[in-house]
Amino acid sequence: MKLQLITTTYEKNQTKTIETKKEFTHDPGVEFNVVNIYPQVEYQTFDGFGGSITDSAGYIYSLMSDQSKKELIQAYFGPNGNCYQTIRSHIDSCDFSVNQYEALSDPTDMEFESFNLDRNNRYILPLLLDAEAANGKPIEMMLSPWSPPSFMKTNGIRIQGGKLKEEYREFWAEYICHYIKSYRAKGFLIKKLSIQNEPNAKQTWDSCLYTGEEEKIFLRDYLYPALRKNGLEDIEIFIWDHNKERMFERACEIIDETTEHMISGIAFHWYTGDHFDAISLVREKFKDKKIILSEGCVEFSRFDENAQLLFAQMYAHDIIGNINSGMNSFIDWNIVLDTVGGPNHVGNFCHSPIVYDAQNDKVIKNLSYTYIGHFSRYIVPGAKRIASTKYTDKLELTALKNPDGTVVFILLNRLDEMQQVNLRINGQVTEVTVPGNSISTGLLSQ
Known part of the structure; x- marks a missing residue:
């Protein structure tokens, strides 16, 4: 040995x-x-590591020189980088967007004639295309909505929570399907979908609230039938997509004999602490479901933005605890931001493993990037x-x-x-x- x-x-x-x-x-x-x-x-089985390509990350990428772009792409997706295998991105705008936007804002356009991905084409897609070119093959992607279009919501705006109006459940399900098909038509491998990002959080940015019962009804009666109708039966559906401390309760609320076959797994975030036992509970009760961390970052509103060692240790501690508790894959949040942790249209600045100093055209790899690499460079998808x-x-x-x-x-x-x-x-x-x-x-x- x-x-x-x-x-x-x-x-x-x-x-x-x-x-x-x-x-x-x-x-x-x-x-x-x-x-x-x-x-x-x-x-x-462990399926691998990944990161999120947001509108903000794409915007930062658009500012880079060709050499810096190549350095960033190789750092994550090249053979000598961190070997990311999955990308998560958002349906319409999220907090890490330069501003708010949606692909369709006309409540009468039931045929999606005005639907367009112009904003995605501007920032997100160029970064996606270069990532796939470096990877040598399509990269598996996960899409998540932060909010339906404003007209579909009870509060009439993308922010501050609100709920999906019952009369728009079918339209919203079709909207999600149209988004997936539009990405697939461009050659992107959309494999996973979460029903709603952080459905338990009323945020100052794009957000929408669902109870467990509401999430189950939307999945069972609208989203899953729409996916089947649109030939998207292969899409893996993930519930919850929020913090660990309530993931077991939400899984128990949604997964029953009517929905079990529709759900591939449970997605979670890390912002409220370890709660590794919550992952273990879900793994024990729902043995055949995938459990994935779909988002995690260090928020500057809660931590000193210069604490490199602390941030790196937070990542490693969480990855180890999650894997030991039954996690199947780990998807980090923004793959790149600027030196202040943005841009972010609501000032919700956060740490990123790589940041870009636009003034000096410099790609800066933080210690957290190296710590993540201690896992992602050596653990191969399919590992046990x-x-x-x-x-x-x-x-x-x-x-x-x-x-x-x-x-x-x-x-x-x-x-x-x-x-x-x-x-x-x-x-x-x-x-x-x-x-x-x-x-x-x-x-x-x-």
Whole structure:
């Protein structure tokens, strides 16, 4: 057994990544400081990592020089980058749009004659096309609506929550289908759809409220029939698409004998804390459903915008906890923003793993980008989570087995002090040093 270990440390605002190789020896019976990995014990399949291409990200991309565009695209989608396999984008505008917009605003246009994707063509689609060119094949996409058009809502505006008017449920379902078909006609691989982004949040930006019963009725009686009528039966439908603390309740409200066959999975966000047990509950009760993180970022309204190490550790901590609880894929929020965390038409500025300094035409990779890469560069879609144990809560650990049999494990140390590990697998052992405030990815092969 051989170990390739990639370790990143961060001291005095400097990132350092080193690679080492180690050999294993026969386990003499070590008992202390042990980390065990059990490839023979398998759990859920992991489908990969991704990020979101928003109107704001596309706008930033439009400002870049050709060289900076290439650098960004390769960083996420190139063979030596973070190997993203999924893209999420929004149906009509969201908070991370330069301004509000919708593809159709005429309540009498039931034939979609005035429907157009002009705004998408301006910013989102050029970034999508370049991402796919770098990837070498179509990238699987997920679409999510933040709000129906204003005329379809009880409050008459895209913002401040409001609800979908009952008389527009059928029209809105057809609108969503038209959006999907328009993207597919351009060659994009729309694979996933969530019913509503954050249906429990009345926001100062584009938003729409659904109770669990309302979401179920819209899915069962309008959206699913519309997808079938439009030949879109292959679209994977995800419910909830909101924070973890209520994902179990929402899943129980919506998934029953009438809707179970319509629903591919549950999407969640991370903004209200760990709640890894909530994921475990959903995994236990709904064993055949996919569980995906569809959005997560660090909001500058809640955290110091200069806390690079904290942000990176937040990402790694959440990914590890989610995977260990049963998550199937992880989709980050904006893949690129400006240096203040925008643009955002309501001032809801956030961190992004990569930012662009337009004044100096510079692509800046934050530490969170490197930390995400410790997972996404090495965990191959189709990997199986495998069992592992650790001797201390001072370390965080997850382990997976790629389709080719290579074992990947990630060790996160969020403390200042170094940890010494005896790594055991298949009756063999080797010593591993985990520096303080570091993340390490191990690749195990015969």
